[in-house]
Amino acid sequence: MKAFSVLGSSSNILYVVVFLNQVGVYMGKRDFVDHVDSVDPVDGVLLIDPEQLKGKKAYVTLSCTFRYGGDDMDVLGIAFRREIYISIRQIYPPLQDKEQGILTKVQDKLLRKLGVNAYPFFFEFPDNLPCSVGLQPAPKDVGKHCAVEFEVKAFCAESQDAKVRKRSSVRLMIRKVQYAPENLGPAPCVETTRDFLMSDKPLHMEASLQKQTYYHGEPIKVRVKISNDSNKNVRNIIISVEQIASVVLYSNDSYMKAVATEDSGDSVDSGAKLDKVYTLLPLLANNRERLGIALDGKLKHEDTNLASSSIEVGVELPFQLMHPKPDTGIRLYTLYLLYIICLLNIFWFTYNFV
Secondary structure (H helix, E strand, C coil): CEEECCCCCCCCCEEEEEECCCEEEEECCCEEEECCCCECCEEEEEEECHHHHCCCEEEEEEEEEEECCCHHHCECCECCEEEEEEEEEEEECCCCCCCCCCCCHHHHHHHHHHCCCEEEEEECCCCCCCCCEEECCCCCCCCCCCEEEEEEEEEEECCCCCCCCHHHEEEEEEEEECCCCCCCCCCCEEEEEECCCCCCCCEEEEEEECCCEEECCCCEEEEEEEEECCCCCEEEEEEEEEEEEEEECCCEEEEEEEEEEEECCCCECCCCEEEEEEEECCCHHHCCCCCCCEEECCCCCCCCCECCCCHHHHHHCCEEEECCCCCCCCEEEEEEEEEEEEEECCCEEEEECC
16 A cells, blocks of 8 residues: 655645556545544545456445454354445446536545546445444454454445455555544532441542543543541542443443552541542553453554543543544444542442543
8 A cells, every 4th residue: 555645735645555457546534533413424536447447347335344353263154243334336437427526625636636537436424333443352362353443445346246356356444533522521520428337427538530531641630538437447549440341232241441540558547538639541551461451443553542432422421531633233332430449447339430
């Protein structure tokens, strides 16, 4: 695959994949943003050589696949993957005059540069498709892992239902992503009171964050206030960030993993108070050996990060872990909960932001 700029700006890199001198796929970007109420459309240009096609038709597809096993796990021809969505467009011969279509700015410039054998294609994402995300495999696992993947494929065939040879098709991975909303929302604050047997007064705890949304790599400061009017002693305070990945396929499965933990060792004796700020930093670098951690989707050998929170469930999140917005039937959701555990001299209890 080659990457080059035809627009004269370093921020406008166009990707091209060519095979057998038959077809070239040109796209202005590979990341498409889900704004919750709308998703960036997938637009590009297909460059064909009519003589090399030898009477075949050229198609472009947009697909979303849920993969829940590697290629080496395929048994009796049954692949461990399921196609969530697929849309197919016949690009050549064109079904309508390309002069009549509405073109994006990138398509317009590409068509003028590539000539008469270039044809535009355009896809819109349907509602409720998940974003690109995957579960981290074991350290020794190789190949593809459990993930939601998006792909643009171009191929030549007599019809769209004909069997397509690998040498007559080309695939380009893309990503569907979400960025932090401009309205970051109020800072979360929760409190709880716990009564104990044989104790006249309760233990009261309050916890708060500075804001609702955090960017990847940003420390999370949580303020904990404890007023221990009970006759019990708090022996330890543990704060942890829990990642919850909910996978809905044949059954509803949820995976909870602690991605950052602070074992403070702080104690609060009976009748005492505590007011302290703890700092946690959830990073993929500290969880690379952990099987099943949810990660943002990645392209080829690019590095990634812990999965961003799913905005759809933002009202239930204690905080969101996402990328800042740049200037320019199956679900996989990810959310984060911040747990605070008080270990008492008899038993322990836990409270989480919800």
